[in-house]
Amino acid sequence: MNRHPKLPTSIVLVCLWFLLGNCYFNPFVQPIVNPEVKEKTNPFLGLLGLGGTSNLVITGQIRDANGVAMVGLALVPSSVSIQSKSTLPPYTTDAGGRFYIPYQSGKLNFDVFKDGLPFFTLALNVSGPSAITAETSGAPAGLEISNLGTLDPTNPPNFFDLVKVSGLDFTMNELTLHNAEVNSFIDSFVFTFSEAPIPALTPGPLVTSWASQNISCFPTVIFGSTMTVTGNTITIQATPSSNTVNYECTFKSGILSASGKPLTQRIIRFFFNPPV
Template identity: 35%
Template structure:
């Protein structure tokens, strides 16, 4: 009896092994377990359709030009000298507005611009657009005055956004002043929206403009497109002044945040 049971076990095991072998060589199962290399290559060829390889596209962007003191550069003309990807409908030039901003329709890839101001050559730069979130300058040439090209944003074609910009300041950015400034002055690209009636100007100033290290600012006044205040407490130190988006234009556009820096010399803090 035991011998019969043992033979039955071996027979069942043999049948199971044969079924597994036949299953592996079944054409349908074989196709799943060992795919056809030709089919694999066809899948790889389809990857560009999924956007997995670089493809040039048209994109509308804005950027800003400032001079070495941080002042916006209006009426500068940008002319395209060369581009790595040519597409139909791209712009060949642009002009900066009162806030130093230019708006232009480009393709992804590299574009080199020549910039002129007042009819004279100003500088040239190369802009690399990798995606709407990755726009940067890779090279600036003939830049004896150390201009700044920055503040890039992409926007939907035909829907140009509005900006409210700091156009100049006193003290100016990246400067050295020997004596403590008696007045802080800020100039904007549009009329400033006044604080609400119950908010003192000095409170509004401290809520929207951060000075580090801190100094007190009194006698704040707003006059159209300019803002002024009388500071007290400057010493021999490097200061940063950060202006936030709580400052708005009369039309309600928030200020593009901006930080300026200057150094107060050895006479700062001394009695006049």
């Protein structure tokens, strides 16, 4: 009976040395010595779970037509989606209206529920970590899907968000500001945040200075010297300077939470049209 000749041990060792030592064939060494070979093109590393986008999380915010963060919405992966990483649905929006979903590319479909009832459907089109768009079906007019992006969950998110902006008239009735026509005189602005803001400032010039530095409005809003903080809410004296005018106010990152987080910058717009 013919037998296959055995290869000398020295030849076998040489072959192993060549395969493991040669940078071109070694999947561990190749992306280090040859950076032009992108991580995403190395399926061997992907199978090992090394690097890439596997650890990213998709985030975004949902607000209603008045710019109010929608808290407690449940995003449930739709049955028409192949979402292998969506193993722990539903994903519930937090105090800032933010959702967090395991990253994967393609079109991700979700049924969104409010108070346990179907609300609308959401599709996220994910072309890359910085290329994410949203589509909705059946959503109320004016609903906003914004601030879409990705996060590294090993670095906990550090968001401090403006959840709601409203005004108070002279009889303390609450008025919607964002995307609204305001037909009453305003005595104060009320800002609600995702967590407790800075402690209240002592009434006086310091309040006016703080407001002018951190809230930029055009045309000008005249801020008074009184400011109170209750829970997650700041109330501050404020009066628009002109009637029948479109206002745009930018809330800046100089506004801090009690724990020191900077505010995520936010812009609101309203039309001030009080009675003559």
